[in-house]
Structure formats: C-alpha cells, structure tokens
Amino acid sequence: SPAGAMLQPPPVARYNLNNVTTTARPLENRENILLLTPMARFNPAYWDNLLRLSYPHELITLGFILPRTREGNLATRELQKRIAHVQTQAPERDRFKSVVVLREDLDPALSPLASQDERERHQLARQKARRAAMAKARNALLVSTLGPSTSWVLWLDADVVETPPALIQDLARHDKPIVVPNCFQRFYNARTQAMDERPYDFNNWIDSDAARELASAMGPDDVLFEGYAEMATYRTLMAYLAKDDDNDDDEGERDLHEEVLLDGVGGAALLVKADVHRDGAMFPAFPFYHLLETEGFAKMAKRLGWEAVGLPNYKVYHYNE
Amino acid sequence: SPAGAMLQPPPVARYNLNNVTTTARPLENRENILLLTPMARFNPAYWDNLLRLSYPHELITLGFILPRTREGNLATRELQKRIAHVQTQAPERDRFKSVVVLREDLDPALSPLASQDERERHQLARQKARRAAMAKARNALLVSTLGPSTSWVLWLDADVVETPPALIQDLARHDKPIVVPNCFQRFYNARTQAMDERPYDFNNWIDSDAARELASAMGPDDVLFEGYAEMATYRTLMAYLAKDDDNDDDEGERDLHEEVLLDGVGGAALLVKADVHRDGAMFPAFPFYHLLETEGFAKMAKRLGWEAVGLPNYKVYHYNE
Ligand SMILES: Nc1nc2c(ncn2[C@@H]2O[C@H](COP(=O)(O)OP(=O)(O)O)[C@@H](O)[C@H]2O)c(=O)[nH]1
Ligand SMILES: Nc1nc2c(ncn2[C@@H]2O[C@H](COP(=O)(O)OP(=O)(O)O)[C@@H](O)[C@H]2O)c(=O)[nH]1
Ligand SMILES: [Mn+2]
Ligand SMILES: [Mn+2]
Numbered sequence: 001s002p003a004g005a006m007l008q009p010p011p012v013a014r015y016n017l018n019n020v021t022t023t024a025r026p027l028e029n030r031e032n033i034l035l036l037t038p039m040a041r042f043n044p045a046y047w048d049n050l051l052r053l054s055y056p057h058e059l060i061t062l063g064f065i066l067p068r069t070r071e072g073n074l075a076t077r078e079l080q081k082r083i084a085h086v087q088t089q090a091p092e093r094d095r096f097k098s099v100v101v102l103r104e105d106l107d108p109a110l111s112p113l114a115s116q117d118e119r120e121r122h123q124l125a126r127q128k129a130r131r132a133a134m135a136k137a138r139n140a141l142l143v144s145t146l147g148p149s150t151s152w153v154l155w156l157d158a159d160v161v162e163t164p165p166a167l168i169q170d171l172a173r174h175d176k177p178i179v180v181p182n183c184f185q186r187f188y189n190a191r192t193q194a195m196d197e198r199p200y201d202f203n204n205w206i207d208s209d210a211a212r213e214l215a216s217a218m219g220p221d222d223v224l225f226e227g228y229a230e231m232a233t234y235r236t237l238m239a240y241l242a243k244d245d246d247n248d249d250d251e252g253e254r255d256l257h258e259e260v261l262l263d264g265v266g267g268a269a270l271l272v273k274a275d276v277h278r279d280g281a282m283f284p285a286f287p288f289y290h291l292l293e294t295e296g297f298a299k300m301a302k303r304l305g306w307e308a309v310g311l312p313n314y315k316v317y318h319y320n321e
Numbered sequence: 322s323p324a325g326a327m328l329q330p331p332p333v334a335r336y337n338l339n340n341v342t343t344t345a346r347p348l349e350n351r352e353n354i355l356l357l358t359p360m361a362r363f364n365p366a367y368w369d370n371l372l373r374l375s376y377p378h379e380l381i382t383l384g385f386i387l388p389r390t391r392e393g394n395l396a397t398r399e400l401q402k403r404i405a406h407v408q409t410q411a412p413e414r415d416r417f418k419s420v421v422v423l424r425e426d427l428d429p430a431l432s433p434l435a436s437q438d439e440r441e442r443h444q445l446a447r448q449k450a451r452r453a454a455m456a457k458a459r460n461a462l463l464v465s466t467l468g469p470s471t472s473w474v475l476w477l478d479a480d481v482v483e484t485p486p487a488l489i490q491d492l493a494r495h496d497k498p499i500v501v502p503n504c505f506q507r508f509y510n511a512r513t514q515a516m517d518e519r520p521y522d523f524n525n526w527i528d529s530d531a532a533r534e535l536a537s538a539m540g541p542d543d544v545l546f547e548g549y550a551e552m553a554t555y556r557t558l559m560a561y562l563a564k565d566d567d568n569d570d571d572e573g574e575r576d577l578h579e580e581v582l583l584d585g586v587g588g589a590a591l592l593v594k595a596d597v598h599r600d601g602a603m604f605p606a607f608p609f610y611h612l613l614e615t616e617g618f619a620k621m622a623k624r625l626g627w628e629a630v631g632l633p634n635y636k637v638y639h640y641n642e
Pocket of ligand 3: 157159318
C-alpha cells in the first residue's frame with residue numbers, strides 16, 4: 001500500500017535504548033506514549049474522552065486493531081472519519097504524533113469473537129476462546145506498533161468513556177512498571193432515582209490461597225476465570241477496594257493515589273513501561289499459570305521481575321450498554 | 322535524535338494484516354523480511370555473507386542490537402561503517418530497505434554477558450543469567466522493529482559466517498511457521514590434515530522421555546540445558562542427524578530439504594513467520610517449561626499452535642573462534 005511505503009524508516013536509524021527515559025515526570029521529559037486500543041465497536045464517548053487527554057498529543061502515537069467482522073468494518077469507517085478530522089482539521093495542539101490502524105487477519109467466520117451478544121460473551125464456556133483471541137489481537141497490535149523510542153504503553157479499551165484528562169500524567173507519576181486505575185460503570189439507580197456507579201472490571205485482583213488451590217488441582221490447559229459463581233476464587237478484587245464516596249465530605253480524605261499490589265490486571269486502562277513489553281511480557285493466548293490475556297500478562301511480567309500496582313480510588317468509567 | 326524524528330510514520334497509516342502474505346514463494350509475492358541480529362562482536366565474514374544473500378535487499382530490513390560494553394562500542398563502530406557504505410556507496414541492488422541499530426539499555430557493569438571469555442561463557446552455572454539476558458535482547462530487538470508489513474523474521478547470529486546465498490528462499494519454501502537449518506562449524510582436522518566440519522548448535526532437539534522426567538523432578542525456576550554432561554537429557558539432537566557427506570558421490574542423494582519436527586530450537590539461524598511473533602511467541606527470559614530463550618520460544622510457539630521444523634542436511638556455518 002502507498003501508506004505502507006511511506007511508513008518505511010530512512011535507510012539507517014540508530015537508537016540507544018538507554019536514552020529512552022520512562023520517569024515519574026514524562027511530560028517534562030517529553031516521553032513518547034503509545035496508546036493502544038483493540039476496538040470491536042466505535043463509541044463516540046471513547047473518542048471524545050481521548051481527545052480531552054491533556055498529555056501533549058504530539059507525544060502520543062495512537063494504535064488501533066479492529067476485527068474483520070461487519071461490525072469491525074463499520075467501526076473502522078467511523079474511526080477513520082474521526083482520525084482524518086483530528087489530524088487535518090483540528091487545531092495543531094489536538095493532533096497526535098501518528099496513528100496506525102490495523103485490521104486483524106482472522107477469518108471472521110472462524111473468529112470466536114464474531115457476532116456474540118453481550119450475554120453470551122460472558123459465559124464461562126466461551127471465555128477461553130474469547131480471551132485467547134483478544135490476547136492475540138493485543139499482541140499483534142503491540143509488536144506492530146511499539147518502536148525504539150516508545151517510553152510508555154497505555155492500553156485503553158474502546159468502551160472506556162470517561163477518565164480524568166490527566167490520566168497519563170496521573171498514572172505515570174507512580175513510576176511503576178504497571179499501573180491500573182479502577183474501572184467502574186455509571187448507571188441509573190432505580191432505588192435512589194439518581195445516577196450512581198458500580199464496580200465493573202473484576203480482572204484486577206490480589207491472589208488468594210483458595211485460587212492457588214483451585215489452580216493446583218487443574219489440568220495444564222485449564223483456566224481460572226474471575227467473576228464466575230461456579231469457580232469461587234476468594235481473590236481480593238480491587239473493584240471492591242474503592243473507598244465509598246457517597247459522602248462528598250470525605251472526598252478530600254480519600255487517597256486518590258493509594259496503591260495496592262496486584263497479581264492479575266484487566267486491560268480496560270493499563271499503563272505499562274515499554275521496557276516491560278521489551279523484556280518479552282505479552283498477553284498469553286495459552287493458559288499461563290492457568291491465566292489468559294491481561295491476567296496472564298501480569299503474571300508474566302512478574303516472572304520477569306516487574307510488579308503491577310492498582311489504584312483502587314482512581315477511577316475510569318466503562319460504557320453502560 | 323534527528324534520526325528518531327525522521328523515523329516517525331506519517332500522521333495516519335492503515336494496514337490490513339490479512340493482506341500481508343507469508344508464503345512458500347516470498348520473492349514472487351514481494352514479501353518483507355526482517356533480518357535480526359544480536360551482535361556482541363563484529364565479524365567481517367558475517368557481513369560479507371549477509372551481503373551475498375540473494376533475496377532482494379530492497380525487501381529486507383536489517384535490525385541489530387548491541388550491548389553497551391566496550392566490545393559492543395567497538396562492534397557498533399565497525400557495523401555503522403559497513404552500513405553507511407552499503408546504503409550510500411554500494412550499487413542500488415545491494416542496498417537494504419532500511420537498517421535499525423539498537424543499543425541495549427543494560428548497565429554494562431550489571432550485564433551477566435560482560436567480559437566473559439568463551440570458556441567461562443559455556444559453564445552451566447552462568448548459562449541461566451546469560452540466556453535470560455540474550456532473551457531480553459532478542460525481545461527488545463523484535464518488538465522495536467517488527468512492523469505491520471513484515472511477513473517473515475530471519476534471526477541470524479553475528480557469528481554465522483557462511484550460509485547458502487538463497488537461505489531465505491530455501492527456508493521459506495518449506496512454508497512452515499518456524500524453520501531451522503543445521504548449524505555446523507568448519508575446523509582444521511589434524512588427523513586427516515584437511516579442513517573438516519563438525520556439529521555446532523545443540524539447541525535444535527527433539528524431546529526425550531529422560532528430559533521430560535528430569536524436568537518434572539525440577540523446581541519451578543530450574544532450567545534444563547542441553548549439552549552438559551551433568552544433565553544427560555538423551556534428547557535427539559538435530560546436529561547429529563545430518564547425513565554424512567564425506568563421500569561426494571551421495572551428495573545428490575542427500576535430501577537437503579528433509580524435515581524433522583523439533584521441540585527446541587537454537588537462534589543461530591531461524592526463519593519465523595511474523596504471525597508467530599504477532600501471536601505473542603517471544604523468547605522467555607524466565608524458565609518456561611524449564612526452558613529459556615530460543616528453546617523456550619519453540620515451546621511457547623507450540624503452545625500457540627505453531628510447529629518448528631529443522632532441516633538436518635541444510636547447513637549454515639558458525640565462526641570458529
Ligand atoms: N480487535 C478486536 N477488538 C475487540 C474484539 N472484541 C472486543 N474487542 C475490544 O476489546 C476491548 C475489550 O473487549 P470487551 O468485549 O469490552 O471486554 P469486556 O469489557 O472485558 O467485556 C474493547 O475495547 C473491545 O472493543 C475483537 O474481536 N477484535
Ligand atoms: N545484544 C547482545 N548480543 C549478544 C550478547 N552476547 C552475545 N551476543 C550475540 O548473540 C548471538 C549469540 O551469542 P553467542 O555468544 O554466539 O552464543 P553461542 O554461539 O550459543 O555460544 C551472537 O550473535 C552474539 O554476537 C550481548 O550481551 N548483547
Ligand atoms: Mn469492555
Ligand atoms: Mn555463537
């Protein structure tokens with residue numbers, strides 16, 4: 001493709017990985033962010049939130065991967081329209097450093113992710129194939145876009161519709177290999193007749209003896225999923241560690257930046273030092289210590305000596321379908 | 322760096338991974354090769370052999386990673402000189418599509434690979450740290466250079482000094498996810514008073530019951546290395562499967578393209594379909610099924626459903642130090 005030809009680097013480029021910093025002050029050090037999103041559907045609220053991120057857009061490369069389904073075609077068209085607009089019509093300061101859009105090479109007919117409704121998607125029996133396919137999509141996106149000058153990778157799902165604008169700076173300031181905010185969901189509470197919020201992402205957890213025992217009794221290809229009654233793990237879920245903020249008075253007291261060490265992470269929003277991926281930590285599409293995808297990634301990173309921390313009180317919000 | 326700035330892709334690029342073919346006829350289909358070399362020392366014979374590869378250079382991107390040791394500095398200077406020459410002075414058809422040179426970000430003082438002589442390097446006790454560091458160097462090189470239009474990755478060590486010029490076409494024609502030639506070494510045979518050759522790379526093997534039993538008795542962080550008397554694996558080594566070619570008469574009869582299925586592979590020369598890496602198969606720097614680096618890579622690829630084949634009679638040659 002002509003775009004492909006243009007993307008080629010010049011004949012010779014030299015990089016000293018030692019000069020690529022990854023610090024608590026990425027903005028001051030002009031560190032490059034690679035913001036990666038696997039996208040099945042296009043959600044305008046995701047896009048608007050993305051545009052509001054206050055980290056300098058000129059330091060952000062966007063990477064997307066979309067499935068080759070009918071839904072994926074539709075999302076690709078919507079996405080391309082928005083990209084073309086921001087990169088050519090929007091004020092200079094809104095434009096991103098570069099944007100890469102990938103389409104999966106799966107046969108849509110074979111894709112375990114194709115045409116499943118929300119209910120079906122969450123059934124235990126389907127989770128394994130679904131999470132494996134998601135892992136492959138994330139890996140393909142990662143290895144195709146990470147470059148020698150990337151400092152941080154921010155994973156942001158296409159259905160995360162609300163984050164603080166300083167998300168990147170706020171997470172990076174923890175200076176941790178992997179940092180995860182708490183993913184909640186807003187909903188209309190019929191009881192209180194008011195908008196409310198509830199925990200959404202249960203993949204951020206601290207391991208338990210019960211889960212370790214379940215795992216040790218499993219066959220090598222079995223997977224331990226979180227959030228299924230038939231498989232009680234008694235893990236500590238970060239989703240439930242958020243301090244209640246019903247009462248506006250203690251707002252100032254809650255520590256937004258409180259950290260907890262995590263053994264499993266979700267991918268809704270996830271900041272990773274690029275060196276973690278460079279060392280070879282990726283999203284296993286095969287059972288890795290009985291874990292798949294983002295949960296397996298946390299375990300693999302740990303095997304490589306990198307820890308993950310979660311921020312129970314720092315919230316981002318998932319779309320409510 | 323200015324080179325870094327120039328390397329940026331244009332604002333928007335779109336790729337359909339489905340259109341990137343990886344076939345038995347890469348040349349006819351104009352498939353892009355990413356040729357990756359971790360390099361501790363510069364060997365002119367490696368470079369001369371590289372230049373003789375008959376696959377169109379305009380379809381080959383070269384990627385190097387060098388350690389931040391004194392030796393690595395020296396090798397980087399030698400390499401840069403050769404690169405500058407071929408990319409600007411050599412005839413058009415000798416020039417490569419692009420070249421990326423990376424320097425590791427390890428503290429050389431901490432590097433387990435620093436200043437070890439050949440003897441020491443091969444001792445069992447040091448192998449673990451050494452292979453883990455090599456794995457990280459390979460992963461950093463891979464994720465920093467693989468792009469959306471890469472079809473194949475050829476791993477070629479910097480001390481592989483002789484291969485058939487059609488190496489890429491010859492290996493690709495097997496149309497296998499991973500293909501490994503047999504790595505030999507030329508030497509002067511004092512007995513026959515003539516040049517001779519002997520097996521060199523023992524990381525290409527077929528698993529054995531004995532090795533599986535050794536592994537199952539090991540602790541989770543223990544590693545099973547090949548080629549050490551104190552750890553007899555009884556694996557079948559591809560190095561010893563090459564048909565004797567002392568007798569020139571049977572030359573025509575030997576099947577250069579005979580295949581054997583492998584469970585472990587070495588990295589001296591290794592052709593990999595880019596999709597294998599895109600799915601997340603990398604070089605584990607932690608014990609993975611008691612295997613590290615290239616041997617662990619073969620196992621990880623297998624877990625992802627990709628097989629490795631070796632070509633016992635198709636030879637490449639390692640430098641004789
Ligand atoms: N490339 C790609 N992305 C997908 C696919 N299925 C879902 N996604 C995206 O991957 C992310 C996570 O998927 P989602 O279904 O929201 O997972 P959940 O929120 O954990 O139930 C979202 O950004 C989706 O848009 C797929 O088949 N291919
Ligand atoms: N980047 C990098 N490459 C290395 C380092 N040590 C060795 N290499 C290269 O990695 C490859 C394999 O290493 P080598 O010592 O030859 O392994 P052996 O042939 O299996 O004993 C060769 O191309 C070396 O030049 C290192 O510390 N950093
Ligand atoms: Mn979601
Ligand atoms: Mn060698």
